[in-house]
Amino acid sequence: MSLDFSVLARFEHALFLGLMTTLQLTAVCILLGCSLGFLVGLARTSRSKALRFVSGIYVEFFRGTPVLIQLFWIFFCLPLILGVELTNFVSGVVALTLYMGAITSETFRASLNSIGPEQVDACVALGLPRRVQVTSVVLPQAVLRAVPTLLSNCVSLFKESALVSAVGMADLMFVGQNISNNTARPVEVLTIVALIYFVIAFPLTRGVTLVEARILKKLAI
Amino acid sequence: MNYTFDFNAVSFAPLLRGLVVSLELTAAANIIGIVAGFGLALLLMSPYRLVRTPFMLFVEFFRCTPAIVQIVWIFYCVPMLFDVFLDPITVGIMALGLNLTAFNAEAYRASIQAVPKEQLDAGIALGLNPLQRVLYIVFPTAFRASVPVLLTNGIVIFQQSALVAIVAIADLMYEGKSLATETYRPIETFTIVALIYFAVSFPVTQIVGLLERGRQLLAS
Numbered sequence: 510m511s512l513d514f515s516v517l518a519r520f521e522h523a524l525f526l527g528l529m530t531t532l533q534l535t536a537v538c539i540l541l542g543c544s545l546g547f548l549v550g551l552a553r554t555s556r557s558k559a560l561r562f563v564s565g566i567y568v569e570f571f572r573g574t575p576v577l578i579q580l581f582w583i584f585f586c587l588p589l590i591l592g593v594e595l596t597n598f599v600s601g602v603v604a605l606t607l608y609m610g611a612i613t614s615e616t617f618r619a620s621l622n623s624i625g626p627e628q629v630d631a632c633v634a635l636g637l638p639r640r641v642q643v644t645s646v647v648l649p650q651a652v653l654r655a656v657p658t659l660l661s662n663c664v665s666l667f668k669e670s671a672l673v674s675a676v677g678m679a680d681l682m683f684v685g686q687n688i689s690n691n692t693a694r695p696v697e698v699l700t701i702v703a704l705i706y707f708v709i710a711f712p713l714t715r716g717v718t719l720v721e722a723r724i725l726k727k728l729a730i
Numbered sequence: 731m732n733y734t735f736d737f738n739a740v741s742f743a744p745l746l747r748g749l750v751v752s753l754e755l756t757a758a759a760n761i762i763g764i765v766a767g768f769g770l771a772l773l774l775m776s777p778y779r780l781v782r783t784p785f786m787l788f789v790e791f792f793r794c795t796p797a798i799v800q801i802v803w804i805f806y807c808v809p810m811l812f813d814v815f816l817d818p819i820t821v822g823i824m825a826l827g828l829n830l831t832a833f834n835a836e837a838y839r840a841s842i843q844a845v846p847k848e849q850l851d852a853g854i855a856l857g858l859n860p861l862q863r864v865l866y867i868v869f870p871t872a873f874r875a876s877v878p879v880l881l882t883n884g885i886v887i888f889q890q891s892a893l894v895a896i897v898a899i900a901d902l903m904y905e906g907k908s909l910a911t912e913t914y915r916p917i918e919t920f921t922i923v924a925l926i927y928f929a930v931s932f933p934v935t936q937i938v939g940l941l942e943r944g945r946q947l948l949a950s
Binding site for chain 1: 889
């Protein structure tokens with residue numbers, strides 16, 4: 510078979526719009542998801558048993574089921590349960606935020622747990638009040654240590670965002686599949702779509718390694 | 731909310747059929763991933779850049795593109811490019827297997843490189859030759875260290891296997907989708923489907939947690 514990449518030139522704009530939707534969705538969900546994940550991470554390390562239990566169930570459930578089923582559930586069931594119409598974008602944001610919250614909470618939990626007890630002892634020895642301990646000693650270190658894993662979480666989210674195409678949201682994947690169906694040129698179109706995803710995700714994963722190797726070593730934490 | 735639940739509307743026979751397909755896909759992909767991943771890890775650590783680079787690209791490509799793009803690509807493009815007809819299940823196994831191979835290779839590589847240098851020094855001190863050192867020290871240690879990650883990757887592939895529903899392979903997700911449309915009972919159906927996925931994944935993640943805690947205890 511002969512390949513003809515020139516068909517793509519006609520759809521440049523459509524692909525660009527799809528990519529913008531993907532990036533917007535990812536950006537919004539990174540912000541909301543990280544905030545949610547941080548709170549859930551705190552809840553999972555809290556002293557209250559009830560909080561730990563509820564947040565544990567949330568995290569295990571979202572990590573233990575495919576993102577696709579989470580998306581379907583929120584697209585089809587949430588409007589029925591709430592009795593309101595949700596736009597595609599809102600449902601997508603809700604689904605991916607809940608997913609991102611679950612995976613980042615594990616990251617935050619691990620980094621919170623990695624702060625050694627001797628640091629807390631030192632705080633006590635210095636007579637720091639509990640609030641200062643948390644805000645000036647534990648949190649800054651925990652957040653910094655979480656950065657590399659958070660970055661890989663962001664890459665995962667970016668990749669998982671392609672799933673919203675399955676529920677009809679016009680993201681990069683959806684646009685690509687439409688073009689490939691209309692032009693009957695799946696090889697060219699899908700390859701370009703895959704390359705676009707790669708070009709964005711690959712530098713980010715390199716960034717993870719860079720952060721791990723340079724910044725964290727320099728800070729010696 | 732004025733929705734009346736009716737879980738009786740959900741018939742389990744098709745869901746179970748779908749689950750069997752999902753499990754088959756997962757098992758086949760895991761066999762490919764565990765075996766080929768190891769070979770790939772060795773190639774990734776080759777001292778020759780010319781050997782290393784193409785395989786690194788392969789791994790990075792699978793790690794940096796969405797699994798759904800990979801599945802759709804393989805489903806539509808492999809038959810066109812190579813002019814072969816493959817049955818959907820084979821395509822699904824191929825896509826999931828290649829994806830898992832890339833992730834497992836990284837896991838093997840990380841654990842091979844994490845074998846402490848003292849152990850190799852001890853091997854030299856004992857008079858083992860390089861091949862013996864690799865066979866008796868590096869591989870056993872590295873393989874044991876990679877088991878939790880391999881298990882995690884394996885269960886992630888079980889979850890990713892839901893994506894084959896998009897290319898119309900009759901797995902659990904696909905059967906759930908059709909059932910939801912047929913019965914007009916999306917809440918009940920999708921909840922049950924999610925619970926089935928959870929019931930399979932959760933025990934495995936718990937085992938991984940236990941294994942990791944065990945390793946930490948041993949290490950300390």
